[in-house]
Amino acid sequence: MHAHNTHVETLAGKIEELTSQSVMQCYQCGKCSAGCPVRNYMEDSPNQVIRYVQLGFDDEALHSSTPWLCASCLTCSSRCPQNFDIAKFMDAVREVALEMEIDVKEKDVKKFHEAFLNQIKKNGKAFEFGMVREYKLKTLNLFQDVELFPEMLLKGKLSLLPHKKKDIKHIKKVFDEIK
Amino acid sequence: MRIGVFVCQCGENIGRTVDCPAVAEAAGRFPGVAYSVEYKYMCSDPGQNLIKNMIKEKNLDAIVVGSCSPHMHEKTFRKAALDAGVNPFLCEIANLREHCSWVHEDIVDATKKAIDLVRIAVEKVKKNTPLTPIRVPVTKRSLVIGGGISGIQAALDIANAGFECVLVEKEPSIGGHMSQLSETFPTLDCSQCILTPRMVEVYQHPKIKLLTYSEVENVEGFIGNFKVTIRKKARSIDESKCTGCGLCVQKCPIKKKAYNEFEENLAHRPAVYVPFPQAVPNIPVIDRTVCTYYQTGKCQMCVKVCGREAIFFEQQDEMITEEVGSIVVATGYKLYSIDKKPEESEIKGYGEYGYGKYKDVIDGLQFERIASASGPTSGEILRPSDNKVPKKIVFIQCVGSRDESKGFSYCSKICCMYTAKHAMLYKHKVHDGEAYVFYMDIRAGGKGYDEFVRRAIEEDHVKYIRGRVSRIYEEDGKYIVRGEDTIAGKPITIDADLVVLATAMIAQPNAVKLAQTIGMSYDKYGFYNEAHPKLRPVEVSTAGVFLAGACQSPKDIPESVAMASAAASKSLVLFGSDFLEREPTVAKVNESVCAGCFYCQKVCAYNAIEKKEIKDRKGNLVKVIAYVNSGLCQGFGTCNAVCPSKSVELIGFNDEQIYAEINAL
Amino acid sequence: MKVGYYPGCSLSGTGKEYDLSIRKVLEKLDVELAELNDWSCCGATSAHATNHFLSIGLSSLNLFQAQKQNLEELFAPCAACYNRMVVAKDELGKGTETAKKISALNNGESTAKVNIINIIQLFEKAGLENISAKTKMNLKGIKAACYYGCLLVRPFSITKFDDAEQPVAMEKIISAVGAEPVDWNYKVECCGGAHSIAHKEIVVDLSKKIIDDAVKHGANVIIVACPMCHSNLDMRQRAMKDTAAIPVLYLSEFVGLALGIDSKELGMNLHFTSTEPILEKVLVKE
């Protein structure tokens, strides 16, 4: 029996299952936080989020904005002296938070990802205009970057119609699997 | 043969799962067994007396004891047999405890197996022959490898006890890393002041033969009787003529071509040099890779200034053979230096700290030299790039240590202390300077150690920040150090003038090679393994070889010295006897069948197989055959297994004996 | 030489010039591109940020497609696509639970043998000497800051490409065409990546630091190999205060200039920050 089965109900257990690494690997040296490019925007440092999970403060971890501010740049993972993949850990925290329908603080980031994935689901390819349109409607953040759009359109960098993948059934299968 | 079988119940340890009376009864019916009995505690005095009495009463000439593992009590029962007049090698043990009662649960099955085990032992003992232990003399001299503080201490202890000692050091001078240190923790006394008298004592000691600039090339033999080959590298100086006046060093025109190793590459040295002013012996060495004479045949300035004609360009490496009874290995450590190119580095990576890129990112030993009164800055704290006094200095601990990913998972143990010392020395010299230490844990176990760290924090106001640094880069002559204080949960950026990395203590680069030469085992990092981590900490599993200092694992000075004295006293214990007894289980050649193929010689790890000429009565050579030097043979029997004509036998484990066991399976 | 080509979604949108310049340059270098049939999105940051299975699953579809087309090598110019596919390949190779599930969805296909390469590796394959020999223009006055960003080199254990902290592979290409790479501090710092839309302020802030450091170290052009980095560094310059404008070129555009391809053909007129200052420095070889 794998050890994680005994604590699979805890966040630590779920994360171990999703990432195949134990949160206890982290010895809290803080190197991840020290090198994180978005550290200044976070309330909790990355190592603190890991600490929450280590100690079983699952709510604190799931409600923290830190995983949502993570830019997935992998600086932390590549410098971790314990070979703990912090970025993967953050991926897993977000995944569990979504699954548990936690009311996350960083709603815009969540909506951005949803809008992006919806385009893939529909078209098989990312459709930037469609994604931005959907994101703006969701966030009501209507005027951000409006100054850039005309130029983008003019330069052919923003297509108004999606590029579609012809055969979409495999994409559907993958999305169905995570329902 | 009349064999007696003695089955031990070991209280309930064997008796609980093995039906001992049934085993004794079954054994009684084996052919050749004249007597069998079971008893509660066979190793107790009454148990041993039972064996002795029955040997006499029943006229037994061999015994089998069914008891615990032979590693526990084989000696006990062999001695009992000897006391009763039976050769100890006619006693065999059937392991009924560790290999039977303790690992099985079913009484019926366990009893059946116990009977089988006794049968195997009975069949083996039938083929045994009386043997007498081999006595070998002890050479009462010692070899100490490594002339750092550990080697110096071990050599002095052995020599002061009245025994001769050969001290081999690979560098031109003894002294090791301790001679490079500025002050020592936790007393802040000057390292060279306490070390130099010891170095001189070694040099002047009549019982110590000092071989510097020398390396151990080969080790043969065994405990009490080692034969060591040492390469004495050519100094290009005739030691017998040199007075150490230093004129050649002063006048050598090659000043900048070579880095000064003693100054950790922070300065240059001439082509002919003495590593440092207090060097022992005070005899220079010519670095042939940079000396003009060896490149072009010209210059010879040193020859011109030497009044003693001591320059000896044609000098060759010399091979010296020494016979010793014990070996103390004190080869020390190397500090992982981060300023090397990554492809040459022991640690791949740490690009985030700017390896080799920044002159002012230095390691601990470099800082020692900067802080040392005899160092390149005469003890003034100046940074290497521009010789300015750093106003902000950052120390980073655990660089390479406790790092599964890029370095080594162990703790280097001394860095917490020496970093506190460095920070303190800095603050004592640069009063308006700021010192920061990035640490993960402060490990200051030791007499006065934690107090020392507290002093650095409380009295000298060194700022300790708990967290590992993620990156260092240069901006306008400052080094931007990005860290996080994990206690405050706040990111911290410091624009430092100098960064000192407390890099890992690692094994010497040639540690593994030496281990293989001597036959020591080593861990995955190249540190030598002690025979037992608790009870035999200074011995290795090869008898007669002892460890001292940081070659075993990271250690500070007091620990190294204590270990050196322990290793020396282990040698002295050995020198307390004139002879050693060895098990007679060695190989023997049947001269009439040996075809002289010498395949045995190829597989022998101990060079115990020699060539022997067989001559007829007229003195004509008939054939050349193998001969086993029983003094060298360690009895592992590969020669026996590979011999095509089956003419080598390992006494005690010969083919017949093992076939007897197989037949009884 | 023929390699499989996975342009990825950005290259038909915001990274259009990247696609244009790649096709032009590779033509000159006699590298033939075989575009992956009916490819799909790798899932990008959004997939792995929210669902591990989805991220590996989406990227795998392309790997299996490449296998179907018997492609030995698949060139993914976008650093993010490259990274996602390398990671997916690694996971499939390890045979994890996720890998097994994905294999079940794809008719039992389990290992993706195809080798994923990025643009630097592609140029290395085409041969630096070859590129050097075909260089028509004199780029002597150009000081280039090579910006790797995150996803080309990290995680090193999987990408096994160059050095995670002090990479030099791109500099070698820059030197090969006769320009001068500058030593600077931000070549592997993050530009904020996918936060461009939801957290524009973060991206502007991080990208500004990168640009400031490049300028400070004397660079007059920044070279990138990722459409996300490009749009953040190029498009977002307008939102940065007190920052000197500096052209941001794709590596393929830069090599294209060196080979004498017209800047318009390379799509350089599509940039938001003017590329004129750099074009002025491109001289005809004497």
Add this chain to the structure above:
Amino acid sequence: MEEEKFEPKIAAFVCNWCTYTGADLAGTSRLKYPTNVKMIRVPCTGRIDPVFIIKAFEKGADGVLISGCHPNDCHYNTGNFHARRRWILFRQLLNFVGIDSTRLHFSWVSASEGKKFVDVVTEVINKVKEQGKFKKYEKINKEFAIHE
């Protein structure tokens, strides 16, 4: 039905320094394993003559285990290397004399690996159980009525 009751005989040739001591540790730790295995102690795996193994099969062993020190840990420095080199050739010899070489098992068990010893032994026993009784030599012995 008979197959289920089959209890194989395993002969284990183990070196004195590593595996024998590892087996002692299994005992001291009170770990459990089946009684099918019996050990023959030799100073070093280098001492093991291939003929010992054939002999063991001839004498009714259904499987043979050879276990010694890990590479580089050999008490005699190189004994286990010599042994290992020989086994590669020996497997072919076994097949030649009609013994399925998959019945011969090698492992490295150090003095500190009591648990590994138990795992190895248990695995070998299970494997041989699956393979069933080794009958070839029994038949030959019967037919030619070879007796000791």
